[in-house]
Amino acid sequence: MKTENVAQLIERIASQLNATTYIEPIYKKFGIIFFSNGRRLFFKDRQININTASSVSVTTNKFETSNFLSHFGYNVPTGRTFSNHPYDIKHNRSVEDGIVFAKELGFPVILKPNNKSQGVLVCKVGNEEEFRDIAAKILRNRNDALLVEKFYGGYSDYRIVVLGERVISAYQRIPLTVTGNGRQNILELLKDKQAYYKIIGRESKEIDIDDFRIKMHLQGNNM
Template sequence: MSLVTSIIQKIAPQIGAVVVIDPEYELVGHITFKNGKKSLFSTNKLNINGFGSAEIAKDKGYSKFFLKHFGYKVTEGQTFFNHKVCARIGNGKNIDAGFEYAKNLGFPVIIKPINLSQGKLVTKIHNKTEYYQVAKKIFRINAGLIIERFYVGRDYRIVVIDDEIIAAYQRLPLSVIGDGKSSVAELVQNKQESFIRSVRKKLIDVDDFRIKRKLQKQNLNFNSIIPNGKIIYLLDNANLSSGGEAVDVTDSIHPDFQKLALNVTKDMGLRLMGLDIITQDITRPMVDYVIIEVNGSPGLTHYASIGDVQTKRVEYLYLKVLKALEIGYNNEN
């Protein structure tokens, strides 16, 4: 059973709601509120955001356009398409045009699918060979990709529900810490076992081409022995869904960044949102920042795995979501 499913089952009785979960996979549920209204959910996707706003948030290209329109600082980048889309719409922004753009932007750059989640295939590329390898991988499963300038700074997520900041945390890429005797492969296996024991249950994809490439750039491989205490990063992107880790800063986020997240939520027409930004320090006054993306259904399973305080924050978030859904439906009548 997913964390969200178990949380909804746990908190629904607090507002007199009844929850029915599909018995086979325990990922999809049906909620009947005390006032008789009903709602469905699938893992962390609930009917809290309007359909249009949720769809725009899911599309990295469109959401970036509107964020920039509202005056927010967004990553510099452009969208490119596979040959089928280019032929259909008469657009020349194909894979080759993407390389020319990346070259003019200046390597390294970030390349990512236009509408996939959880950091899938998000890659930092350094040259022409890497560009075409990754772009072709993306186009096999996705019609479009985004090429963005690479920004130096810390990666943060801020989670908002309506006018309240629920959580803020720094996201660190997947890494292992050496002990002076274990190989990278053994350290990865140990980390994987720790994930399985925790609520995360994240299986690290050891065949991910990005991990092998990241090790090579550090003159390492899976057989390398890492010195005691040395941290080796295995990915460039900091998504927790890719095995990254979170450092909670909810209690110390600066009001400047609180205001930024609340304003973005309103301007994007969302009620529940995860705002991903890069900045130097989210606990200090806002000098500079760049928005990576917005997420209309932020996954918080990995954040909750930090400890009891974080789990209670996630439970509080979903209690607010259920109350908002009940009140929202009630107001429609």
């Protein structure tokens, strides 16, 4: 059974809201949602022009987003931003300060870019050596800041989509897993899993076999 792509998902949700859609027929990634009150929203893939520019600006800064959510009573991970770049001198928090903070939280901790999305460069690190290595990768871009957060294990991960005051979608995010068969190594199993996703028509982000995070966590295994 084939899974829905983003446009099909939007089309289905729109129908539940008594709205109609037009989806560009060639690439099926662009479209318009027509609401009964006359309002129209354009979308491209997962991007929908619902939020104002100021809202988008806040949500692209993970640390500030956590601050606002915490202010309104939501539980958020304990975290702090760090950078070696001159622009961040007003905060006076360097990568070395980040290591001190990580020790206070207790390893392992989560390191991530403060202004990226979709899991880009997000890592769980277990010691100072890994911390410095990952921090250097994240801070290659002068505009990036490093976000260090407490690691919380054993919890289910859910993504919830809210439109106005209404929850229109909620689902559990399950990490990618592979099961050994006694013949293939882990990287081969990952490649087969990606090929299987394509066969069943599941929309998924291409697995980057060369991602340093995969190799980092496979050290000591037969690659």
